[in-house]
Amino acid sequence: MVNARNDLTLGLQTGPESPPAEWRRSDGLVPYEASLAAMETRVAAILSGDAPELVWLLEHPPLYTSGTSARPEDLIDARFPVHATGRGGQFTYHGPGQRVGYLMLDLNRRAPDVRRYVATLEEWIIRTLAAFGVQGERREDRVGVWVRRPDKGEGFEDKIAAIGIRLKRWVSLHGIALNVAPDLMHYSGILACGVSEARYGITSLRDLGVNASMADVDAALKREFEPLFGATQDAVADALAERS
Numbered sequence: 001m002v003n004a005r006n007d008l009t010l011g012l013q014t015g016p017e018s019p020p021a022e023w024r025r026s027d028g029l030v031p032y033e034a035s036l037a038a039m040e041t042r043v044a045a046i047l048s049g050d051a052p053e054l055v056w057l058l059e060h061p062p063l064y065t066s067g068t069s070a071r072p073e074d075l076i077d078a079r080f081p082v083h084a085t086g087r088g089g090q091f092t093y094h095g096p097g098q099r100v101g102y103l104m105l106d107l108n109r110r111a112p113d114v115r116r117y118v119a120t121l122e123e124w125i126i127r128t129l130a131a132f133g134v135q136g137e138r139r140e141d142r143v144g145v146w147v148r149r150p151d152k153g154e155g156f157e158d159k160i161a162a163i164g165i166r167l168k169r170w171v172s173l174h175g176i177a178l179n180v181a182p183d184l185m186h187y188s189g190i191l192a193c194g195v196s197e198a199r200y201g202i203t204s205l206r207d208l209g210v211n212a213s214m215a216d217v218d219a220a221l222k223r224e225f226e227p228l229f230g231a232t233q234d235a236v237a238d239a240l241a242e243r244s
Contacts, residue, residue: 008119009100010227011239012110013230020231021053021105025218029096030058031217032065032083043171054104055232057218062183066192067164074191087164087174089143091190095206097182099217103152103175105229112170118143118163120228124163127224128178128217132210142195147203158199159192179204180217 035058045051062080067089074091075082094100109115122138125145129136136145152158166173179202187202200216205212226232 007047007103008116010120010123011114011228012105012107012117012120013228014109018109018230019052020145020233021055021057021229022051023054023222024235025053025233026056026058028059029061030161032060032063032081032094035060035102036085037172038183039102039104043168044172046106046171047169052233053106054102056102056104058100058102059095059096059098059214059222062093064091064093064159064184065164066091075189076191077189079189080186085164085166085174087166089162089164090192092162092177092192093182093187093190094165094177095182095186097180097206099178099180099214099221101176101178101221103172105172107167109174110229114165114167117172120166121163121165124221124224125176125178127228129160129205131220131224132205132212132216132236134160134205134208134210142200147208149201149203151198151210152201156201158197158201158207159195160203160205160208162192166197178217179207181206 027184042054044050046053064080064082065085066082067087068086122145125138134147136147139146143163144159146157147160149156149158161176161178163176164174180206184202184204186208192202224231
């Protein structure tokens with residue numbers, strides 16, 4: 001299948017008059033409900049002009065989330081809490097060892113183009129993976145980032161990163177989930193992203209033999225973010241995590 005999304009314009013830089021996005025990293029496991037509340041609060045502040053954009057890196061305790069396209073039959077075993085959310089997509093898993101990146105970006109000032117935004121998020125992950133010698137790829141019919149697995153058989157591919165977004169007056173919520181070293185067996189309770197073909201699975205950097213720390217991944221994410229989205233500034237204090 002021809003991947004038309006490879007032909008999209010990539011990058012969502014702001015103008016020189018816009019302040020840099022805040023870059024925030026939370027240690028420990030952030031409860032999902034607290035992260036949703038924090039995102040909503042920050043988006044409201046961005047829309048009112050009272051806060052800069054934000055990129056928030058965190059980990060969650062084990063849980064499943066259902067997007068707006070989730071099908072009840074894709075929840076196989078609710079072994080962890082299940083959270084309904086307003087993001088796009090179907091069921092996915094979050095848990096320790098997975099780097100979640102929530103982006104609260106004002107696409108009014110960047111480019112109000114959903115397909116370009118999603119493709120740029122994918123490109124961000126692809127460039128980050130390349131820093132660890134992993135070739136990630138996008139697919140026209142499957143959002144997210146995929147890795148070819150010829151060691152498993154011809155045509156086999158594994159998903160290494162998921163993308164799910166929501167927009168509120170063109171300010172984004174939610175974002176990406178990159179598997180660094182999670183327990184991949186935790187995915188067995190769902191049909192992840194509604195993909196049922198046996199040749200499509202789930203992988204992680206550790207599963208691919210890459211022993212990268214979360215700090216290593218965070219450094220690569222920040223380095224590859226700025227050419228695509230623009231400058232960042234480190235958060236002074238992790239107030240979002242403190243409220244959680």
